[in-house]
Amino acid sequence: MSLLPRTAEEFSSAEYWERFFKKHGEKAFEWYGDYNKLCGVLHKYIKVQDKVLVVGCGSSELSEQLYDVGYKHITNIDISETVVTHMTQRNAERRPGLAFHQVDATQTPYEDASYQAALDKATLDAVASEEEGTLARNMLTEVGRVLKVGGRYVCVTLAQESVIKLVVDHFVQLGWAVRLHCLQEETGPDEDSFALPVFVLVCTKFRQPMPMPILEMCLGEDGAPVRHTQVSELLSAVKEHQAYFVLRKRLRTGTDASSNLSLTLCHAKTGLPRYTLTIQDSLPGAKVPRPNQFAIFIVPQGSETAWLYSSTEGRRQLAASANFRRLVIVAMHRNQEYKDMQAVQSELSPMVMDLAPPGMPANHQVPFLSVGGDLGWREEVSRGVSQLSGEFIVENVKGEDGELYRRLVFMSNAALVQSESRLVSSNTVSSQKKKNKKKSKATAAPVTSSSPLSVDSGFLCCAHHEVMVAGLALLGLGLPKNKDVPVSVLLVGLGGGGLPQFLRDFVPSVTVEVVELDPDVLEVAKTWFGFQPDDRLTVTLGDGLERICALEKEGGRLFDAIMFDVDNKDSTLGMSCPPAAFVETPILQKVSSLLTPRGLFILNLACRDSALRKSVLERVNGVFPTILSQKIDEEINEVLLCSCGDKETSDSILPSLNQAAKNLQSALNSNRIEPNRRPHIDIAELLKNLKVA
Numbered sequence: 001m002s003l004l005p006r007t008a009e010e011f012s013s014a015e016y017w018e019r020f021f022k023k024h025g026e027k028a029f030e031w032y033g034d035y036n037k038l039c040g041v042l043h044k045y046i047k048v049q050d051k052v053l054v055v056g057c058g059s060s061e062l063s064e065q066l067y068d069v070g071y072k073h074i075t076n077i078d079i080s081e082t083v084v085t086h087m088t089q090r091n092a093e094r095r096p097g098l099a100f101h102q103v104d105a106t107q108t109p110y111e112d113a114s115y116q117a118a119l120d121k122a123t124l125d126a127v128a129s130e131e132e133g134t135l136a137r138n139m140l141t142e143v144g145r146v147l148k149v150g151g152r153y154v155c156v157t158l159a160q161e162s163v164i165k166l167v168v169d170h171f172v173q174l175g176w177a178v179r180l181h182c183l184q185e186e187t188g189p190d191e192d193s194f195a196l197p198v199f200v201l202v203c204t205k206f207r208q209p210m211p212m213p214i215l216e217m218c219l220g221e222d223g224a225p226v227r228h229t230q231v232s233e234l235l236s237a238v239k240e241h242q243a244y245f246v247l248r249k250r251l252r253t254g255t256d257a258s259s260n261l262s263l264t265l266c267h268a269k270t271g272l273p274r275y276t277l278t279i280q281d282s283l284p285g286a287k288v289p290r291p292n293q294f295a296i297f298i299v300p301q302g303s304e305t306a307w308l309y310s311s312t313e314g315r316r317q318l319a320a321s322a323n324f325r326r327l328v329i330v331a332m333h334r335n336q337e338y339k340d341m342q343a344v345q346s347e348l349s350p351m352v353m354d355l356a357p358p359g360m361p362a363n364h365q366v367p368f369l370s371v372g373g374d375l376g377w378r379e380e381v382s383r384g385v386s387q388l389s390g391e392f393i394v395e396n397v398k399g400e401d402g403e404l405y406r407r408l409v410f411m412s413n414a415a416l417v418q419s420e421s422r423l424v425s426s427n428t429v430s431s432q433k434k435k436n437k438k439k440s441k442a443t444a445a446p447v448t449s450s451s452p453l454s455v456d457s458g459f460l461c462c463a464h465h466e467v468m469v470a471g472l473a474l475l476g477l478g479l480p481k482n483k484d485v486p487v488s489v490l491l492v493g494l495g496g497g498g499l500p501q502f503l504r505d506f507v508p509s510v511t512v513e514v515v516e517l518d519p520d521v522l523e524v525a526k527t528w529f530g531f532q533p534d535d536r537l538t539v540t541l542g543d544g545l546e547r548i549c550a551l552e553k554e555g556g557r558l559f560d561a562i563m564f565d566v567d568n569k570d571s572t573l574g575m576s577c578p579p580a581a582f583v584e585t586p587i588l589q590k591v592s593s594l595l596t597p598r599g600l601f602i603l604n605l606a607c608r609d610s611a612l613r614k615s616v617l618e619r620v621n622g623v624f625p626t627i628l629s630q631k632i633d634e635e636i637n638e639v640l641l642c643s644c645g646d647k648e649t650s651d652s653i654l655p656s657l658n659q660a661a662k663n664l665q666s667a668l669n670s671n672r673i674e675p676n677r678r679p680h681i682d683i684a685e686l687l688k689n690l691k692v693a
Contacts, residue, residue, distance in 0.1 A: 002606070007131065012124075019685045024269075026671045027559075028352050028573070029316065032121060032122055032156050032157070033156070033183070034061065034062065034065075034160065034390075034671060035061065035062050035065035036131075036306070036611070037183065037198070038156060038183075038200070039065075039069075039435040040221035040222070041154075041202075041221045042066070042119070042154065042200075043170050043204050044221065045152050046119065047116070048069075048070045048071055048119045049073070050071075050115075051064075051075075051114065051115045051116050051117070052071060052075070052115065052116070052118070052119055052179075053075050053108075053110070053115045053117070053118045053119070053138070053143075053146060053564075054075065054076040054077065054118075054119045054120075054121075054145065054172075055077060055118055055119065055120040055123050056077070056078055056105060056121070056122070056126065056127075057076035057077065057078050057083070057087065057100065057121025057689070058080075058083055058121075059087065062119075062121060063076050063098060064091060064095060064098065064142075067095050067097070067098050068095075072097050073097075074098055074099070075099045075110075076098070076099060076100045076101070077100075077101050077102070077103035077105060077108065078100070078102065078103070078104070078429075079103075079105070080488050081102050084100045084101065084102040089102045093257045094105065101239040105123065105127070105139045105142060106127075106135055106138035106139045106142055106559070107138075107142065108142050108146060110146045111146070111150075112145055113146070113148040113149070114148075115134050115146050115147055115151060115307070116147065116148055117147075117151060117152050117154060117184075118143045118146065118147055118149070118151070118152075118153045118154070119154050119214050120143075120153070120154070120155040120156065120157075121155075121156040122140070122156060122157070123139075123160075123168060124140075124155050124157055124163060124211065124678065125135060125157050125160065127139055128160075128162065128167075128289060129161040133162075136165070136166055136405045139635070140167060140170050141170075141375045144176075144205065147470055148205070149205055149206065149207045150204070150205065151204075151205050152202055152203065152204050152205070153171075153201075153203040153205075154200065154201070154202055155203075156200055156201075157198075157199050157200075157201055158196050158197075159180070159196075159199040159201070159238050159242070161235065161238075164201070164235060164238055164371055167203075168215070168231050168234065169231060171203040171289070172213045172215070174205075174209060175208070175209020175210045176204055176205055176206060176210070176590045177199070177203070177206065177210065177214035177216075177433075178213070178214065178216070178234070179201075179203075179204075179216040179218065180201055180216070180218065181202070181220065181221055181223070181235065182197050182199055182218070182219055182220070182238075182241045183197060183199065183200065183220065183221065186413075192472075194246055195209065196242050196246065197241055197245040199238070199241075200221075206622075212229075213229075213230075213231070214227075215227070215228040215229070215230070216228070216240070217234060217237045217487055219241075223425065223512060226270075226642075228645060234463060237266075238258065240263075240264065240266065243263055243272060247261055247279075248354045248355065250595055251279060251326075251354075251356070251357070252354075252356075252628075254358060254407075255281040255282075255358070257280070257281045257282060257283045257284065257316070257324070259279075259281075260278070260312055261278070261279045262276060262277060262278040262279070264276050264277075265277065265279050265351075265372050267336070272335065273336075274332070274333055275330055275331065275332060275333065276304075276331045276333065277328050277330050277331075277355070278315060278328070278329045278331075279326065279327075279329075279355060279500060280315045280316060280318070280326070281319070281326050281327075281357070282317040282319060282320070282323075282324065282325050282326070282327075283316075283320070283562050284520045286320070286323075288323060288324065288325045289323070292323055292324045292325060293324065293325045293326070293356075293364065294324060294325060294328075294356050294357060294364065294366050294576075295322060295324045295326075295327055295355060295367045295369055296327075296328065296345075296348065296352055296366060296368045297318065297327055297328065297329050297368075297369045297370065298330050298332075298341065298368060298369070298370040298375070299329060299330060299331045299332070299376075300370070300371050300374060300375060300376025300398075300400065301332050301338070301375055301376035301377060301378040301397065302376050302377065302378045302390070302395075302405075303376060303397075303399070304415070305415055305416065305417050306400075307634040307635060310415055310636075311333065311634075314634065317534070320370060324437060325357050326355075326356070326357040328352065330348065333420070334414070334549045335380070336396070338375055340375065340596070341368070341370060341373055341374070341375055344375065345368045348368075349366075352366050362379055371400060376397070376398060377397065377398040378397045378398075379395055379396050379397070380394070380395045380527060381394050381395060381406070381528065382394040382524070384520065384524070385520075386410075386518055386520035386521065387520070388517060389410050389520070389521070389569070390410060390412045391410070391411040391412070392408060392409060392410045392411065392418075392520075392524070393409050393411065394407070394409075394486065394505065394524060394528045395407050395409065395424065396453075398583050402424075404422070404423040404453065404456065405420055405421065405422055405461065406421050406422075406423055406453075406496075406528060406529065408521075408524060408528075408529070416567075418567070419457070419495035419496030419497075419498065420462065420496070420498075421455045421457075421459075421461060421496055421498050421530070422456045422459040422461060423454065423455060423456065424453070424454060424455075424456045425453060425454075445576050447613060454530060455498075455505045455529055456678050456680075457498070457502060457505055457530065457677070458502070458678055458680055460499065460502055460680075460681065461497060461498065461599075462498070462639070463632045463635065464604050464632050464635070464638075464639050465498065465502070465565070466681055466686050467502065467630045467632065467686050467687075468499065468563055468565070468602050468604065468639055469499070469502060469507075469681060469683075469688050470661070470681070471561075471600060471628075471630075471639065471687075472487075472507065472561060472664060473657070473661050473663065473664040473683055473687065474575050474600055474628075474641060474643070474660065475506065475560055475598055475600065476598070476660065476663070477507065477663065477664045478660075478663025478665075478666050479663055479665050483508070484509060485509065486511065487507060487509055487510040487560050488511050488558070488596075489503055489511070489512045489513070489561045489562075489563065490551075490561070490562045490594070491503075491512060491513070491515070491565065492511075492514075492544035492547070492562075492563065492564050492565065492582075492598070493516065493565040493567070494514050494521055494522060494525055494539065495521070495525070495565070496524070496525050496528075496529035496530050496531065497514075497525035497526075497530075497531030498512045499563075499565065500512045500531075500537055501537065501612055504534075504688065505677070506668045506671050507667070507668065507671065507681045508667050508670075508671045510536065511537075511538075512536065512537045512538070512539050513540060514537070514538070514539045514540070515539075515540045515547045516540075517541075517542065517543055517544065517610070522539060522541065535586075544564075544582070545582065545587060546589050550588040551594055552593055552594055554614045556598070557594070558594060558595060558596045558597050559594055559599060560590050560598065560600070561600045561601075561602055562594060562600075562601050562602070563597070563602045563603075563604075564578050564601075564602070564603045564604060565577075565604045566578045566582065567579075568580070573609075574607060574608045574609025574612050575605075575606065575607040575608075575609065575612055575613075575614075575616070576606045576607075576608075576636075577604055577606035577637070578604070578605070581618055583616050583620065584619070585619050585623065588619060588620060588622075588623040588624070589623055590623065591623075592623050592644060595644070599643070599644075600641055600642065600643055601620075601624060601641075601642040602638075602639065602641055603640040603641070604618070604635075604637060604639055605637070605638050605639070605640055606635075606636050606637045606638075607636070608636055617640075617693060620640065621693070623642075624642035624643060624644060625641065625643075625644065626643045626645045626692075627640055627641070627692070628641040628690050628691065628692060628693065629641075629691050629692075630687065630689060630690050631689070641690075656683060657687055661684040661687050662683075662684065664683050664686075665682070665683045665684065668681065668683075
């Protein structure tokens with residue numbers, strides 16, 4: 001026999017509660033915890049001498065226990081005649097001063113300002129389930145009427161989003177102070193309890209409305225209050241705590257290697273994100289040594305976007321290598337300071353056992369793992385806001401190879417590096433010029449943040465950029481007959497400017513036009529990534545699709561290569577590059593008409609949705625009969641090299657690709673602007689796995 005309502009709206013009806021308490025009998029029913037769990041917070045805000053109105057008392061023992069410890073001025077109201085009769089009879093002899101009245105909480109008979117406190121345990125949650133929230137607002141209005149100035153509405157609640165927003169908005173509009181306590185819940189892994197945490201909401205009435213809202217969140221009954229300036233911030237903090245409790249409950253009761261559970265831990269004082277924790281369990285049947293039950297892996301700063309740490313497949317590989325039953329992968333956030341590995345361990349240690357797998361002994365020593373025991377290094381060098389793309393930062397980081405890199409990151413997708421360039425010491429470059437020495441990536445001199453730094457234009461950080469350059473081998477570059485033949489490239493998408501600068505600096509007789517929508521990105525490229533346009537490298541500011549349409553309409557200008565390297569701002573789609581409009585048939589046809597007879601359309605495609613990818617390939621193939629594809633290792637990106645040649649053309653290309661790669665490599669190496677600068681790229685290696693799509 002179920003005692004739960006069939007629909008949420010039933011919580012707000014008198015008939016439901018009559019049925020509930022008749023079925024429940026004489027046993028006390030405790031919603032959201034008993035006196036022992038709540039007494040710390042209740043005694044903090046309700047004084048023994050206060051007149052207290054308990055709203056929706058039910059058959060809870062809370063009022064009785066408060067009475068027994070000295071609270072003698074308690075009036076209990078409930079909408080159920082059954083429960084009021086029962087509670088009156090139960091307390092007639094032992095607690096004669098404890099009053100129980102059958103009263104509708106939305107229409108009470110009590111005088112204005114007649115109570116110092118109103119205590120509500122779960123009643124708000126019950127009445128707020130009514131769809132329009134009218135009953136809840138009427139009840140809150142009545143509570144505000146009967147409370148004295150300085151009085152407090154103390155509400156024990158699960159803080160469902162609609163409920164907590166309703167009550168906080170209500171009292172903020174009245175100018176009251178609002179504070180929430182998220183109560184810690186110590187439960188065993190098999191205990192049947194709420195997955196959501198219990199909150200105690202305390203709203204304090206002032207004589208004059210506060211000019212600015214007072215919104216605070218406390219962890220536990222004695223936690224220091226964290227101030228929020230907007231209701232939305234407070235609601236976000238509630239959701240974070242709820243997500244943590246749900247995750248903790250789930251982790252304590254089982255393991256699931258296929259899940260991708262994560263949570264964010266915020267700084268206690270500022271409320272800013274400090275750590276993101278992702279839980280990765282071992283695969284079923286994995287042979288894990290008995291001691292290897294649980295470990296914490298600290299991702300070096302600046303490495304959190306790497307495939308091994310940011311992708312599901314990468315984290316599974318990392319967990320398999322570590323060979324623990326459960327691995328918690330910890331990423332550190334930007335704009336936060338971290339002293340050293342020991343300080344991070346000390347900060348995380350008090351809560352890591354909350355994330356332990358089922359059956360873990362409480363005294364188990366949890367190892368902390370890292371890469372070389374180093375927290376990594378990162379510094380922010382610039383921050384700004386683009387009108388088109390939102391907030392962005394430019395930062396220097398130390399890679400796991402020990403080299404320094406500069407990155408452009410848009411905060412709307414902070415897990416994705418929009419552009420990246422390798423940095424070299426300007427002193428090292430000067431020394432190289434004098435000595436005319438060549439240094440490979442592996443033997444490059446170490447640099448520090450204190451050294452004057454410049455961008456190494458011969459090094460492409462993005463693997464798909466390397467493949468896009470390598471694809472130019474199909475143009476026959478490097479052949480004696482093409483030695484002085486001009487090469488024209490149209491590139492949609494600038495980023496930090498690394499790809500177009502590489503083309504300008506190393507491809508013989510090339511001219512490059514870049515189309516970039518965002519003028520702020522152009523300024524960032526010039527200021528922080530060493531981007532320097534000239535007569536062979538020009539930038540057109542505007543929409544890439546509009547530029548293609550305009551070029552096609554004007555006529556008279558053709559390109560040997562048209563490259564699309566533009567990201568999709570709509571993260572809800574399964575394709576992060578390019579935006580869907582760039583691979584619609586009419587645009588592809590215009591691209592084809594803008595190519596020379598030997599021309600190539602080079603597309604950076606990043607698509608997680610297999611059905612969507614198939615659709616894109618069908619559309620591209622409908623315009624370009626020949627498509628060669630190169631998948632980027634450990635990434636979802638693939639580069640498509642598309643031409644108007646027929647199927648036989650592609651069959652003839654692949655056998656001769658090795659020689660074409662050697663020709664392009666030779667052309668790039670011989671076209672250096674300065675003797676000490678060379679392209680760090682291996683064309684043959686990049687094209688060896690090229691396949692017909």
